[in-house]
Amino acid sequence: MTDFPLCDLFQITPKEVFARRAFLDLTDEDERHLATIREIIQADLDKIVGEFYDHLLKADELKRFLSDRRTVDRLQATQRDYLLSLGRNADQLQYFEDRLKIGITHERVGLKQKWYLGAYAILFEIVSRHVGARYVHQPNDLLRLLSSFKKIVTLDMVLAVETYYQATTQRLEGILQQLTDAQQQLQEVSRLDGLTQVSNRRFLMESLEVEWHRSVRFTRPFTLLLVDLDDFKRINDEYGHRFGDFVLQRTVAVMRSTLRPADLIGRYGGEEFAIGLVETDGDLAKQIAERLRLKIALSPFESEGQKANVTASIGVASVEPDVDRVEMLIERADQALYQAKSGGRNQVCIYRRPYP
Template sequence: MRRINYILLLLLLFMGMTTFLYQVREEREQQYLSHTATLLNTTYQASLERYAMAMDTIFTSVRRHPEAIPLFLKGMQSPEPEQAELRQQLYKLLQPQFRDLIVRGIRQWQFHRRDGSSYLRMHAPAAFDDNLLSVRPSLQMLQTQPIQRYGFEAGRLFIGFRFIHPLFRQGALVGSMENGVSFRELSQDLAKLAPDQAFLFLLKRNTVESILFSDTRQYFQSSPLSNDYLLDQRSLADIQNAPLPLQALQQQMIAASLDHELAQGEPFSLALFHQNLGYSATFIPVLNFAQETDGYILALHSAPILTSIQWDFYRSTGISLVVICLLGWLVLNLLRQRQLTQSQAQRLDSIGQAVGEGIYVLDPQGRTLYVNEAATRLTGFNADKLMQGNLHNLLHSHENNAQLTLSECPIFVTALNGGTYEADEQFRTRTGELIPVVVTSRPLMEEGQVTGVVTVFRDISERKEHERRLEELATTDPLTGLSNRRAFLERLSEELQLIHRLQHASTLLMIDFDHFKAINDRYGHHAGDQVLKHFAQIARDCLRQTDMLGRMGGEEFSILLPGTNLDGAAHLAEMLRERMETSPTSLDGGEIAMTLSIGLTALTTHDHSPSDVLNRADKALYQAKEQGRNQVVSS
């Protein structure tokens, strides 16, 4: 039973593939046919435009001729026999130009009067004075809209494309000039532009039978493609020697029932086949002066591309049959591979869940493929949130809160480019808390290609806290909580570099307690420590956040005032001295009054090291001591 179901499934799959391939074939054929129709229509329009430009040139030369238009006007106004003489003069005058036009395939040239009657036919000078207004819509349109135009039109004797130019005198319509090109001439022109095609002319039956004289109507026969159209036998005779199976192609077009397509008045093409060779039949509508369809140009030509499309379909169908036969074998192998892959994935997942470090895997597009239990425990997010959300945006907090996208994240980009990334980073937990982590990121390789990024991270909060404490011990005075000598000198060195670069004002204060040894001797070292801590609190209250206060050793302190000149520093030093003098240190056994001696100096671009500044400040401090203590001295 399973085998039967399997065979039925394969048969359904083959039928589906065959249907799809047939649709692809139809689409390719339609694309080619549409392109063919567009190209031929463009060629047809370009040919008409070329004739139109030639007619414009002829009209311009006649209009500019010093004798042509005056002869035409004078002839229309003169009685017989003078009019006949003037008509003959105009004919002789334009005869050289007409011979040039005949060479170019333009065999119809005529002048009309204002009322639509013929004044002169260059191609038939003996025929004139017949009124054409009733059978020529182009002349009727000229009466109401006297503008130059061209289009297809059937006359009593001539069927073809007419190019009409109105003639004016002092702004009033006095007549018109007309040139005509037959379909045969146009088809020869098209054959030059598209030499591999044969052209036929189909004309609407009602257009021919209502206008043409009987001797002209004999050139048309009923078209086998549609009862509404007649076929120009002359065009059929012209292509008899073309290397085309005309009868076979005609039978296929008859079977296609083209009445609906012909009624649309739009270009269209058919794909035809004979003895496994492809042919194209393209129908281009021929529009009259009212932009209505009076007929079609039918172009036939061999189409190797259609042959190729058909054989592609045959080959694809055969290949699909072979593929279906192989599919069963492939499915069994794929199922076996799937079971093996699932087994390996389960083993890897068990390993990942057992380790204490957080692990997650991203594909090259940044989608989450895997997270282990430790990752959810360390971040507080559940597994679904990490799998479905943007894991990078959820967890990674870049330095200085930089808003980096995944494509800019070094953890992801380094591994995606085949490298290994190891660094301390910050991850955000579900509560918004930032935890320090050490991250290792490596590429996931399959067959030499990077298919993902594996990231392992571990919480290092305890290590960071330990490092912070060590850093604090290395840079902080344990008694006062101020910066120690090492940290202060590093900050002073940085400020000197800024002075050299920016040349702004900064000042250094050196502070020493007066008779501090006497306090230790009288009250003990504990009391001395309380005095130092009392001073540190008073100094903090007087300083800005940008200022730096440090204990240089014993009872000696320094203050760095960035962006402060000597006057501002002296004012601050005096305020600090007065506050310390008026604020004795309170102890259980009473109060201890203290005074300060302060030396200050400005940092300059001549200072190359902190010792240069400290030496000047020490000298100023020494002067304050020498001058009686409890004062501020500048150097």
């Protein structure tokens, strides 16, 4: 494996880079034009990013992806880096690798293609407007600049679309293969937990293994939450198992309303659940875990005239370079969960590596 796994996957070699640039007629003159455009972007960077996100927030469906302030800050920082790198070293494999990652990331978090392709068009329009404001009296120069700009945006869009379709195809092929294997080997075993209708432990472990491999291969963040309901035995003893089953089902409903469609949810055992957060680092995962903990604590657990207060303890662990198997990630999340339990319950703890 090289330093460019996505380029390897899509068979993008230096020869292919040359061919794609030649097809779009990207020349040295375009490189100079793009350098000028980057200077304008640098000067108007905050305005451009602000206008871009103001436009995105007009779509109700996108608000769900942009509802968290920390997520927006992280995405805006990424957007700034993207804008300032437009066309820079676009004859290098690293440029292609970075653009290919965009499609992979969008597909994994469940963002529909119509939104991010539309976003390219909006971004092109906003940047073009800022460039045009500086070349009002130089229409010929403006035309040449925007021609170069259109070429590089087209290249970036094509690369993002390629990875999106490839990732979708791979995901579908993986699901079909898993279904085939399950049919042959475990015809009598369902992938869903019968009570809560989330992944059972076996399928949960398979899914976590897949996401861990993706995280390691493409150097993308992935974080595991272990969620354990506090004093669940007391709830069963005091209110009965029927009410205890309701509590588990209600907890899953709260989880689903808090998480994204792409995130994994599974029943790890008894009153313990595992959640896999794709494209999520430890800091953001802690915020999500805190939000989930608070929603569980504030949610009404009332059924058939019975009502109980329910809380949860949550352990958080992220994939790091020394995590060489998914079991190690689970062990770390379990250690953090134990710390949350022993610290008084109803809290979130993040795994911290001990000092040597």
